[in-house]
Amino acid sequence: xxxxxxxxxxxxxxxxxxxxLALRDVSLTISTGSVTGVVGPNGAxxxxxxALLLGFLxxxxxxxxxxxxxxxxxxxKHGAGYLPERFSLPPDxxxxxxxxGLADLERIPEAQARAGETLARLGLVEHADKAVSALSRGxxxxxxxxxxxxxxxxxxxxxxxxxxxxxxxxxRFRELIADLRxxxxxxxxxxxxxxxxxxxxxxxxxxxxxxxxxxxxxxxxSTERRRYRIELQSxxxxxxxxxxxxxxxxxxxxxxxxxxARELSARLAALLDLGAIVESVTPADGLEERVRAALQPEPxx
Amino acid sequence: xxxxxxxxxxxxxxxxxxxxxxxxxxxxxxAGFVARLLVGGSGHVEMGQLYQxxxxxxxxxxxxxxxxxGRYPIIATLVLVTGWFSADRAAGYARLYSVRPVSFLxxxxxxLLTLLAVSFVMSAVLMPTFDVLMLGEWTGAAVFxxxxxxxxxxxSLTAFLSLFTRGEGWLALGLxxxxxxxxxxxxxGSLDQAPRIVRQIVSFILxxxxxxxxxxxxxxxxxxxxxxxxxxxxxxxxxxxxxxAVFIVDREV
Numbered sequence: 426x427x428x429x430x431x432x433x434x435x436x437x438x439x440x441x442x443x444x445x446l447a448l449r450d451v452s453l454t455i456s457t458g459s460v461t462g463v464v465g466p467n468g469a470x471x472x473x474x475x476a477l478l479l480g481f482l483x484x485x486x487x488x489x490x491x492x493x494x495x496x497x498x499x500x501x502k503h504g505a506g507y508l509p510e511r512f513s514l515p516p517d518x519x520x521x522x523x524x525x526g527l528a529d530l531e532r533i534p535e536a537q538a539r540a541g542e543t544l545a546r547l548g549l550v551e552h553a554d555k556a557v558s559a560l561s562r563g564x565x566x567x568x569x570x571x572x573x574x575x576x577x578x579x580x581x582x583x584x585x586x587x588x589x590x591x592x593x594x595x596x597r598f599r600e601l602i603a604d605l606r607x608x609x610x611x612x613x614x615x616x617x618x619x620x621x622x623x624x625x626x627x628x629x630x631x632x633x634x635x636x637x638x639x640x641x642x643x644x645x646x647s648t649e650r651r652r653y654r655i656e657l658q659s660x661x662x663x664x665x666x667x668x669x670x671x672x673x674x675x676x677x678x679x680x681x682x683x684x685x686a687r688e689l690s691a692r693l694a695a696l697l698d699l700g701a702i703v704e705s706v707t708p709a710d711g712l713e714e715r716v717r718a719a720l721q722p723e724p725x726x
Numbered sequence: 727x728x729x730x731x732x733x734x735x736x737x738x739x740x741x742x743x744x745x746x747x748x749x750x751x752x753x754x755x756x757a758g759f760v761a762r763l764l765v766g767g768s769g770h771v772e773m774g775q776l777y778q779x780x781x782x783x784x785x786x787x788x789x790x791x792x793x794x795x796g797r798y799p800i801i802a803t804l805v806l807v808t809g810w811f812s813a814d815r816a817a818g819y820a821r822l823y824s825v826r827p828v829s830f831l832x833x834x835x836x837x838l839l840t841l842l843a844v845s846f847v848m849s850a851v852l853m854p855t856f857d858v859l860m861l862g863e864w865t866g867a868a869v870f871x872x873x874x875x876x877x878x879x880x881x882s883l884t885a886f887l888s889l890f891t892r893g894e895g896w897l898a899l900g901l902x903x904x905x906x907x908x909x910x911x912x913x914x915g916s917l918d919q920a921p922r923i924v925r926q927i928v929s930f931i932l933x934x935x936x937x938x939x940x941x942x943x944x945x946x947x948x949x950x951x952x953x954x955x956x957x958x959x960x961x962x963x964x965x966x967x968x969x970x971a972v973f974i975v976d977r978e979v
Binding site for chain 2: 476479480481482483497500501502503504505506507509511512513514515517518522523525526527529530531532536572576
């Protein structure tokens, strides 16, 4: 579905040394129906990547294709769902008129009915007559999601979709993504919330300094052993042996590899019986760890 | 795409500016009404009568008002069209439209048409109303040709500049003022010493103030409309609109 070959984007300045290199030599392939996460620090190039993917910008070098077409040709022909990082609409528009107007632009035959349906789906019916400027951060984000999901597009790009959403709507958002996944849509989601990303996607692209540092597969049905980091309030004699370790990191911090949550619970129970006070337990092989490893500075040659 | 719905949204989006322009127009009408009340009777409100009532300040105020009134179509067009594309691009709205299977040309064309129509209608209500108040008579349909020329020219110029800069309104105003000064100097013969080619190039690049001046003069002196000048202004605007259409299709957003 999406194919980038050596895509580079430079802003400002025609000379090689001038301008800002926002994306450099990015090559990747994303298949139809996949859910891909895009993560990385601020300024990593995520938004520029999306801007090139949706045809807002043209590459300085390389080629970007969506379904065999230049991105802008693709969106003109098929459209795409898009939620920008900082979503806004003209402040005087009402929520309902905004969605109806955008549904019109989507060439949806029953624009009014679809707008109403989407308002209900995102819990915006009671706010439908409010001006956009009167919406809270969370409601505005829901309006952003509503306009992105207004038409049933194959390609959907969401930049920081859970930003500003309350816990209830974060859960609903997961359900929305599950629905879209079941419909075989191609989704790209950028987020700083790695726990959320890990729940939602099949694959994570780690970006930094305008380049792809790593592409990580997320296996939701993995049966492999998992690593946990257990931190005690103070050192306890025999804790390391109990966890099957010859020594601990600092006498009170242990990293152990266990089969599953059942084994983890058993070991924690044994530690408590020893008189240990458990300060924290965190997965040591979660996405956060893997992203952190991918973002380690490359060793100098 | 329902043109009616898009037009409504454009009007809502620009509602504050429209209200501001209506308030500005009401000031002119009120001033004209006060002048008429002070002078009384029918016929033209003469400067001599105003001088007797309020001295130089009164005359100066009315002259300034008269000059400003003549620029109202320019002011309305600049106020409404500024940000036509550049503000959408800066706020990210253009990206939201861009991911939808809609022609930018059609969408922004419709927006521009709506804004120009609003500028025209507001000016077309204000200027003849003020004329009737001050002159005591209907001055004829030529005023609509004059308003149309101003709206078309400054609308197309601002729209074209809006593709490239957020300062399009000020830039169009600056170009318009430069053209007025240049044309006044040319008419006064102050530019006779300048090389002919330079004069021609500058006159070609700047908005066509010469033809606009002749249209305005013909209207002021109740002479036949100079259709050649109207055609020149229309052609200049059409070239700008054509260039805008060509650039907007592939403009990065």
